[in-house]
Amino acid sequence: MHNPxxxxxxxxxxxxxxxxxxxxxxxxILDTADSFVGVTxxxxxxxxxxxxxxxxNLFFEASTRTRTTFEIAAKxxxxxxxxxxxxxxxxxxxxxxxxTVANLSAMQADIFIVRHVxxxxxxxxxxxxxxxxxxxxxxxxxxAHPTQGxxxxxxxxxxxxxxxxxxxxxxxxxxxxxxARSLIHGLTTLGTPEVRVIAPQTLLPTGVESLGVRxxxxxxxxxxxxxxxxxxxxxxxxxxxxxxxxxxEFNKYYGLSPDKLALAKPDAIVMHPGPMNRGVEIDSxxxxxxxxxxxxxxxYGIAVRMAVMSIIAGN
Amino acid sequence: xxxxxxGGRVIDPASGRDAIGDVLVEGExxxxxxxAARDARADQVIDAKGLVVxxxxxxxxxxxxxxxxxxxxxxxxxxxxxIAGGVTSLACPPDTDPPLDxxxxxxxxxxxxxxxxxxxxxxxxxxTVKLEGERLTEMAELxxxxxxxxxxxxxxxxxxQVLWRALQYxxxxxxxxxxxxxDLSLARDGVAHDGEVATRLGLPGIPAMxxxxxxxxxxxxxxxxxxxxxxxxxSSAGGVAMIRAAKAEKLPVTCDVGIHxxxxxxxxxxxxxxxxxxxxxxxxxxxxxxxxxxxxxGTIDVICSDHTxxxxxxxxxxxxxxxxxxxxxxxxxxxxxxxxxETKTPLAKALAKVTSDxxxxxxxxxxxxxTGAPADFAIFDPQAIFRVVPEAxxxxxxxxxxxxxxxxxxxxxxxxxxxxxxxETPKRPA
Amino acid sequence: xxxxPDAEALCAKLxxxxxxxxxxxxxxxxxxxxxxxxxxKLHPQLxxxxxxxxxxxxxxxxxxxKQGLHHDPKRTRIAFEVEGRDLLLVDDxxxxxxxxxxxxxxxxxxxxxxxxxxxxLADRGGRQLPIFAQHYGTQVEVPDGQRLxxxxxxxxxxxxxxxxA
Numbered sequence: 001m002h003n004p005x006x007x008x009x010x011x012x013x014x015x016x017x018x019x020x021x022x023x024x025x026x027x028x029i030l031d032t033a034d035s036f037v038g039v040t041x042x043x044x045x046x047x048x049x050x051x052x053x054x055x056x057n058l059f060f061e062a063s064t065r066t067r068t069t070f071e072i073a074a075k076x077x078x079x080x081x082x083x084x085x086x087x088x089x090x091x092x093x094x095x096x097x098x099x100t101v102a103n104l105s106a107m108q109a110d111i112f113i114v115r116h117v118x119x120x121x122x123x124x125x126x127x128x129x130x131x132x133x134x135x136x137x138x139x140x141x142x143x144a145h146p147t148q149g150x151x152x153x154x155x156x157x158x159x160x161x162x163x164x165x166x167x168x169x170x171x172x173x174x175x176x177x178x179x180a181r182s183l184i185h186g187l188t189t190l191g192t193p194e195v196r197v198i199a200p201q202t203l204l205p206t207g208v209e210s211l212g213v214r215x216x217x218x219x220x221x222x223x224x225x226x227x228x229x230x231x232x233x234x235x236x237x238x239x240x241x242x243x244x245x246x247x248x249e250f251n252k253y254y255g256l257s258p259d260k261l262a263l264a265k266p267d268a269i270v271m272h273p274g275p276m277n278r279g280v281e282i283d284s285x286x287x288x289x290x291x292x293x294x295x296x297x298x299x300y301g302i303a304v305r306m307a308v309m310s311i312i313a314g315n
Numbered sequence: 316x317x318x319x320x321x322g323g324r325v326i327d328p329a330s331g332r333d334a335i336g337d338v339l340v341e342g343e344x345x346x347x348x349x350x351a352a353r354d355a356r357a358d359q360v361i362d363a364k365g366l367v368v369x370x371x372x373x374x375x376x377x378x379x380x381x382x383x384x385x386x387x388x389x390x391x392x393x394x395x396x397x398i399a400g401g402v403t404s405l406a407c408p409p410d411t412d413p414p415l416d417x418x419x420x421x422x423x424x425x426x427x428x429x430x431x432x433x434x435x436x437x438x439x440x441x442x443t444v445k446l447e448g449e450r451l452t453e454m455a456e457l458x459x460x461x462x463x464x465x466x467x468x469x470x471x472x473x474x475x476q477v478l479w480r481a482l483q484y485x486x487x488x489x490x491x492x493x494x495x496x497x498d499l500s501l502a503r504d505g506v507a508h509d510g511e512v513a514t515r516l517g518l519p520g521i522p523a524m525x526x527x528x529x530x531x532x533x534x535x536x537x538x539x540x541x542x543x544x545x546x547x548x549x550s551s552a553g554g555v556a557m558i559r560a561a562k563a564e565k566l567p568v569t570c571d572v573g574i575h576x577x578x579x580x581x582x583x584x585x586x587x588x589x590x591x592x593x594x595x596x597x598x599x600x601x602x603x604x605x606x607x608x609x610x611x612x613g614t615i616d617v618i619c620s621d622h623t624x625x626x627x628x629x630x631x632x633x634x635x636x637x638x639x640x641x642x643x644x645x646x647x648x649x650x651x652x653x654x655x656x657e658t659k660t661p662l663a664k665a666l667a668k669v670t671s672d673x674x675x676x677x678x679x680x681x682x683x684x685x686t687g688a689p690a691d692f693a694i695f696d697p698q699a700i701f702r703v704v705p706e707a708x709x710x711x712x713x714x715x716x717x718x719x720x721x722x723x724x725x726x727x728x729x730x731x732x733x734x735x736x737x738x739e740t741p742k743r744p745a
Numbered sequence: 746x747x748x749x750p751d752a753e754a755l756c757a758k759l760x761x762x763x764x765x766x767x768x769x770x771x772x773x774x775x776x777x778x779x780x781x782x783x784x785x786k787l788h789p790q791l792x793x794x795x796x797x798x799x800x801x802x803x804x805x806x807x808x809x810x811k812q813g814l815h816h817d818p819k820r821t822r823i824a825f826e827v828e829g830r831d832l833l834l835v836d837d838x839x840x841x842x843x844x845x846x847x848x849x850x851x852x853x854x855x856x857x858x859x860x861x862x863x864x865x866l867a868d869r870g871g872r873q874l875p876i877f878a879q880h881y882g883t884q885v886e887v888p889d890g891q892r893l894x895x896x897x898x899x900x901x902x903x904x905x906x907x908x909x910a
Contacts (some may be wrong), residue, residue: 004586011813028817032814032817032818034820035801035803035819035820035821037820037823042855043855043856044855047804048805049805095632096628097632098631116633118634119518119520119634119635120633120634120635123586123587123893124631124633140517141516141518141635142519142632143517143518144517145564150569181515181517193802205514206509206511206513206514206520206522207510207511208509210511210515211514211515306417310804310814311813313813314810314814
């Protein structure tokens with residue numbers, strides 16, 4: 001089946017999911033992000049590359065963090081940014097998703113950044129936009145969050161260099177996590193030999209092994225010898241949905257504490273896509289400790305999004 | 316009026332007959348076959364050389380969207396679709412607006428269909444008032460109005476006590492109850508089969524267990540009441556196995572499968588194709604293979620279309636927000652032929668699933684080619700290929716996962732009660 | 746068949762030209778890829794106090810709308826203050842002048858230099874913008890349908906070649 005993200009020449013037209021992207025495309029994005037990290041470190045943090053282009057933030061699901069980083073990234077590329085808080089506007093009037101997009105299209109959009117509560121929504125939009133318009137998925141339901149996956153991959157590459165030597169452990173609510181799915185696809189595409197998921201059965205999706213991961217229910221065993229530990233946020237609803245009894249029990253068996261972290265490699269890095277629930281999935285001592293690379297992840301997030309937008313807008 | 320259908324490959328699945336021959340229609344009935352047909356003096360002749368002469372198809376589940384959903388489709392458009400697909404008898408579920416829970420509504424629907432004089436329409440009555448799963452409907456009255464069975468359509472009825480009483484009451488009068496087996500709490504929020512594809516696509520899943528657990532409950536209730544149960548739209552390997560065992564136990568159980576589930580699986584969802592958003596969901600290839608095995612060994616009695624016209628806007632939504640269902644009346648025949656070809660199933664055996672066996676489960680006399688039977692025919696060219704494009708579909712619903720496919724099996728003539736509803740006017744004999 | 750001068754000899758010529766003119770505080774920036782190669786040869790021989798800067802102009806090109814972000818950008822690394830600095834901007838071939846225009850725009854996003862002196866190995870004419878090189882190794886006429894390329898051997902020797910465009 002033709003990958004809707006790539007144009008006829010195999011170039012990235014939309015970024016909808018890491019799944020299905022060739023290794024070369026992933027590497028191109030990470031390498032380009034590298035250049036942008038340099039830009040974010042100097043005083044004039046702007047480059048003129050997307051001057052005259054319009055980036056529309058279409059957030060059907062509220063998010064200040066992600067939307068802000070996309071906005072900063074777009075502005076650093078000298079693009080014009082328009083934020084649309086769809087939840088509050090036409091959607092409640094019953095305007096269909098595609099009608100909303102068509103109306104915006106008439107306003108000369110170049111890139112749509114889309115976040116939606118329903119998996120697959122960005123694909124529907126990508127099928128309907130004009131040839132010169134591009135869609136970036138900022139998170140769709142449980143399905144994918146490709147820019148987060150990419151910035152996680154960038155972070156890992158920055159600290160660990162060679163994916164083919166790594167053991168990566170992802171801990172927590174895999175079932176509901178689009179971040180986990182995207183990261184898993186990226187890691188396997190880039191040749192990571194051992195990708196582990198650590199969670200109680202209730203938080204693992206059916207057939208998760210088919211994604212290319214090893215399943216652990218025992219966190220101590222799962223962390224043994226890990227080079228990278230990625231902690232996922234645990235939301236309060238999970239307790240109400242009969243998936244978990246309490247945050248306390250979760251923290252005791254699946255939270256990252258210093259002594260559990262000690263089972264990983266001595267130079268292991270700890271990542272978290274944020275926002276963190278301190279004391280639930282991660283203890284403050286670890287979040288603020290020497291292994292944590294959680295803050296740099298944020299900087300890399302801007303550079304990665306700059307890379308994605310500058311690559312697709314030119315194709 | 317005597318019409319001679321000449322030189323076609325006459326297939327009567329009920330008797331297993333599959334041979335070139337002739338059929339004489341007189342008035343509303345089949346008057347004679349082969350030699351006896353040729354000897355009679357026909358007023359008109361249909362040249363069926365190169366065509367298959369089969370009983371008109373009996374589709375035991377097709378939504379016509381009347382009353383209440385006329386913006387999606389109307390009786391006129393859907394009956395046109397039925398005739399174009401060679402369907403001469405169809406049963407419609409009661410999930411209309413208002414639901415078919417009162418004799419007056421059933422009467423009105425039947426009269427509308429009769430005045431159209433296309434396919435025969437058999438409304439299936441609601442099992443509970445408004446399908447709400449609390450109070451029983453007046454099943455005896457509804458039966459007098461023409462309901463041949465009672466069902467909840469796709470509306471869940473999860474209260475076991477009510478289910479039991481409903482089966483008991485229906486059984487009192489010898490009525491059959493048609494139910495889809497799905498556990499409400501396991502299916503809640505789910506939109507796709509709980510498996511590898513749903514995991515990759517991040518779609519909430521409905522496990523196959525939702526079907527088998529509910530089926531276990533239903534079969535226990537059948538054991539307790541002896542009421543005839545027809546299980547609608549089996550979808551899983553586990554479900555097929557349980558029905559096979561129930562039949563071996565000689566329980567009064569029959570079942571059907573939707574034509575889409577005979578062909579498709581979760582793999583066909585692709586990049587969130589909402590045309591594959593169906594109930595029950597398309598399950599794994601293993602489940603689909605088990606459904607095919609169930610058709611082959613007779614565990615599954617009937618194939619139906621589960622025809623559900625949906626306007627395109629309701630499909631152009633993110634998968635989980637899109638409306639469920641696929642259009643299928645016109646595609647039931649070509650898709651049944653496709654299944655037969657792929658599995659090397661003899662045509663007579665394959666057609667039984669949409670003619671004689673369907674008629675048997677529904678409880679009507681159609682679906683047979685024999686002297687004295689109603690003159691309902693689907694005369695088709697099994698080799699004629701057509702492309703499934705919106706213009707080629709008479710139904711108002713263009714929502715099919717097979718859009719763009721090339722299918723074989725074009726209906727040339729459809730006859731109901733001896734009248735040619737679709738096709739060229741038959742010629743005078745030479 | 747145009748015979749091209751020896752690139753290594755031209756490097757030596759440039760070093761001789763620049764040496765009397767530079768101060769220790771002068772800094773050098775080479776443009777990827779050919780300019781960087783040339784700068785890597787010149788820099789050690791000029792006694793500069795700052796490390797060599799390397800620049801990629803991918804994000805400042807004027808042909809993004811046609812070409813997109815085509816080649817893989819390398820990371821610009823400038824480890825000194827541009828502000829108030831006398832800069833030697835080094836590229837391999839000067840042609841339309843657009844690359845140098847982009848490089849100057851990028852440089853000014855790092856700070857305001859005191860001066861920029863352009864040093865190139867070969868000036869092939871064909872300018873489309875008012876840009877000139879204060880120091881060049883040679884001038885070359887490139888026949889229609891061909892282009893001029895700098896190559897670097899495994900041992901690090903530079904050479905110039907003409908190839909079909």
